[in-house]
Amino acid sequence: MRIVVCVKEVLDPDAVNNYAVAGRLEIGADGKTLTQTAIPRLMNGYDEQAIEAALRLRDAGAEFTLCVLSVGSDPDKLLKHAAALGAEELISIQVDPATLDPQATAKLLASQIQASGGAEVVFCGRQASDDDQGVVPVLIAEHLNMSVVTVAREIRLESDALTIIRATPEGDEIVRAACPAVVTITNELGEPRYPTASAKIKARRVKPTIVTPAELSLSAEEIAPKVLLKQQFVPEVQGNCEFLEGDAAQVAGQLLEKLRAEGTLQ
Amino acid sequence: MSQQPIVVCSFGEGRDGLPPGAEEVLHIGRNLAQACEAPLMWVILGPLPERASATAGLYGVQNLHQIDDAKLEANHTDAQVAALAAYGKAQTPQAILVHQTLEARTVAPRLAARLGGAVVMNGISISPIGQNFEITASAYGGDTRVIYEVGPKPVLAFIPNAVIPEPGSGSAIDAEPFAVDLSGVEERIEVLEPAHFDGPRLDDADIIVSGGRGLGSQDNYSLIEQLAEALGGIAGASRPLVDDGWVDSSHQVGLTGRITRPNLYVAIGISGASQHMAGCSAAKTIVAVNRDPEAAIFQHARFGIVGDALEIVPELIRAASAG
Ligand SMILES: Cc1cc2nc3c(=O)[nH]c(=O)nc-3n(C[C@H](O)[C@H](O)[C@H](O)COP(=O)(O)OP(=O)(O)OC[C@H]3O[C@@H](n4cnc5c(N)ncnc54)[C@H](O)[C@@H]3O)c2cc1C
Ligand SMILES: Nc1ncnc2c1ncn2[C@@H]1O[C@H](COP(=O)(O)O)[C@@H](O)[C@H]1O
Numbered sequence: 001m002r003i004v005v006c007v008k009e010v011l012d013p014d015a016v017n018n019y020a021v022a023g024r025l026e027i028g029a030d031g032k033t034l035t036q037t038a039i040p041r042l043m044n045g046y047d048e049q050a051i052e053a054a055l056r057l058r059d060a061g062a063e064f065t066l067c068v069l070s071v072g073s074d075p076d077k078l079l080k081h082a083a084a085l086g087a088e089e090l091i092s093i094q095v096d097p098a099t100l101d102p103q104a105t106a107k108l109l110a111s112q113i114q115a116s117g118g119a120e121v122v123f124c125g126r127q128a129s130d131d132d133q134g135v136v137p138v139l140i141a142e143h144l145n146m147s148v149v150t151v152a153r154e155i156r157l158e159s160d161a162l163t164i165i166r167a168t169p170e171g172d173e174i175v176r177a178a179c180p181a182v183v184t185i186t187n188e189l190g191e192p193r194y195p196t197a198s199a200k201i202k203a204r205r206v207k208p209t210i211v212t213p214a215e216l217s218l219s220a221e222e223i224a225p226k227v228l229l230k231q232q233f234v235p236e237v238q239g240n241c242e243f244l245e246g247d248a249a250q251v252a253g254q255l256l257e258k259l260r261a262e263g264t265l266q
Numbered sequence: 267m268s269q270q271p272i273v274v275c276s277f278g279e280g281r282d283g284l285p286p287g288a289e290e291v292l293h294i295g296r297n298l299a300q301a302c303e304a305p306l307m308w309v310i311l312g313p314l315p316e317r318a319s320a321t322a323g324l325y326g327v328q329n330l331h332q333i334d335d336a337k338l339e340a341n342h343t344d345a346q347v348a349a350l351a352a353y354g355k356a357q358t359p360q361a362i363l364v365h366q367t368l369e370a371r372t373v374a375p376r377l378a379a380r381l382g383g384a385v386v387m388n389g390i391s392i393s394p395i396g397q398n399f400e401i402t403a404s405a406y407g408g409d410t411r412v413i414y415e416v417g418p419k420p421v422l423a424f425i426p427n428a429v430i431p432e433p434g435s436g437s438a439i440d441a442e443p444f445a446v447d448l449s450g451v452e453e454r455i456e457v458l459e460p461a462h463f464d465g466p467r468l469d470d471a472d473i474i475v476s477g478g479r480g481l482g483s484q485d486n487y488s489l490i491e492q493l494a495e496a497l498g499g500i501a502g503a504s505r506p507l508v509d510d511g512w513v514d515s516s517h518q519v520g521l522t523g524r525i526t527r528p529n530l531y532v533a534i535g536i537s538g539a540s541q542h543m544a545g546c547s548a549a550k551t552i553v554a555v556n557r558d559p560e561a562a563i564f565q566h567a568r569f570g571i572v573g574d575a576l577e578i579v580p581e582l583i584r585a586a587s588a589g
Contacts, residue, residue, distance in 0.1 A: 011406075013406060013541070014539075016406050017407070017539050017540050017562075020409040020540060025409060102385070129406070129407065130405065131405055131412075132388055132407060132521065133386070134371055134387060135387060138371070138372055139375050141376075142376045142379040148372060148376075166461075167515040169463075169516060169518075170516060171463045171515070171516050172515075173341075174457070176455070176456045177455050177456075178454065181454075187508075188515055190509075226417045227385075227415075229414055230415050231412070231413040232410050235410070240568070241554075241565070241567045241568065241570040243564075243570045244569060244570065244571050248573065248577045248581040249581045249584075251573070252581035252582045253581075253585050255569055255582065255585070256582075259569075264529055264550070265473075265586075266498075
């Protein structure tokens with residue numbers, strides 16, 4: 001059995017947020033890209049949890065080869081981390097991400113999964129914290145004619161089927177999907193583990209296979225982006241906060257009075 | 267521009283006689299159809315919601331289509347995708363617009379793939395540009411906005427609080443059935459236990475009191491519930507509280523939780539990260555209680571109280587109960 005996890009490199013969303021809150025998030029001269037070079041690049045948080053989901057299946061006794069796959073220009077750090085956690089196969093599809101859109105990315109991932117031996121299960125993050133799109137996993141499923149189950153927080157693998165608890169806004173839903181399937185992972189899965197120091201050293205020996213789009217026999221048309229980023233900007237927040245002063249009882253009283261006077265409260 | 271229609275597509279169980287977000291997306295669809303001088307069509311999957319015919323009239327819908335089939339149940343996305351792909355092939359719309367629910371997040375990309383069009387999530391607004399469309403969407407959890415140009419025949423999903431719908435006037439129109447053959451579709455996902463939620467929903471709430479990590483411990487979350495009750499509202503939470511199991515995921519407000527639009531949103535011990543604000547920034551009035559005067563939440567708040575939640579909230583409960 002082979003399980004593939006797709007991981008994406010993103011700008012640290014907390015750092016982006018801190019810059020935004022401080023009013024220092026800036027867009028470059030191209031009008032599209034964030035300029036802060038100080039923002040660390042790291043593995044999309046949900047993708048760390050997608051690897052964790054696979055490792056938990058292994059803890060539960062499932063036997064499989066774990067392949068971690070990334071499309072980007074420099075995913076080395078991500079793939080090393082995956083190897084230290086126990087991935088036996090690492091694949092890096094080398095493309096400048098700025099030339100792609102989610103559909104092209106999904107095409108590349110789906111083709112590579114197929115070309116490298118297929119998968120019984122593909123784990124992805126529920127969405128990437130940069131574009132927030134969440135469409136790549138669904139498109140991978142569509143291209144590979146697999147079923148797709150989103151927002152999984154707990155997964156059981158029984159021979160050739162998965163039982164999955166989904167964390168939906170309506171509460172937990174339990175579903176069953178026959179393999180092969182694409183499953184997206186949500187934060188409710190819980191904390192991903194860290195590799196041990198010795199695993200990190202050993203992982204240096206696992207070398208990623210480097211693939212270029214040309215090797216995947218996809219036509220230029222198939223990986224031409226249909227969604228073109230034309231502009232990115234930082235929205236303004238108006239900020240007209242009235243701070244209430246006094247001790248706890250006083251501010252509480254003032255607030256209720258103001259809300260009632262405005263008609264916000266009856 | 268051509269006369270190919272703009273299609274609004276609704277599915278999923280509704281409340282108050284309409285599918286979720288139907289009016290928001292009809293509002294966006296009507297404006298886009300006008301800008302493109304194209305007809306507006308509205309397709310509904312499943313049983314016809316009570317208010318569909320009247321609402322179609324109010325938003326200038328020219329054709330209201332209904333695809334009904336026993337296979338089109340909620341959660342049956344294989345059937346939904348097949349039905350909409352057949353519909354899309356027959357109507358050849360310029361664009362298909364949907365309301366972004368969790369279900370739509372699965373259906374829309376697959377539909378786009380089958381129709382050979384682009385797909386974009388988190389849409390806020392849209393306008394035509396030549397034969398293409400320009401769509402403004404949110405990115406980085408709301409820290410930035412992006413403007414994408416998308417090619418013909420896209421499927422576009424709009425976030426629930428993208429607009430405040432403004433119905434026009436117009437008389438009800440009758441639904442026309444649109445027949446599709448779903449006999450060959452076999453649902454690949456089997457629901458063993460459906461999600462079960464019957465409390466009041468954050469999405470519909472007029473008043474929401476949410477707690478964050480600043481509460482310090484799970485026990486203190488009861489203060490949030492008490493304040494919500496005293497104000498006649500319901501209790502929400504930031505993501506860390508869900509991650510730590512203080513409350514279940516139906517309470518989460520934000521980008522990956524509930525997108526709300528209450529009259530009053532009270533945020534207690536919440537820093538105001540963009541991903542949280544994505545679920546509450548459309549509130550009419552935001553009140554924040556936070557120990558840190560520099561907390562981002564105060565940039566969004568109308569009223570702010572700087573102080574310890576554990577001291578302030580009991581007083582708020584008292585003051586609210588006295589009213
Ligand atoms: C892709 C992605 C999606 C996400 N989706 C969501 C989402 O849907 N919803 C969501 O909420 N988050 C989401 N997040 C997480 C988000 O970025 C923040 O990490 C989270 O909202 C922080 O929660 P918080 O404000 O409760 O905690 P913190 O950021 O830790 O803030 C705690 C606040 O409490 C204050 N405080 C501490 N003690 C006290 C006290 N005694 N009295 C008063 N105030 C006190 C502190 O000053 C601080 O401001 C997402 C993140 C990512 C990357
Ligand atoms: N460039 C990429 N390389 C590998 N996996 C990706 C890439 N982009 C997206 N994914 C996967 O698809 C998920 C959703 O991404 P997105 O559709 O961009 O929000 C991510 O969490 C990853 O699991």
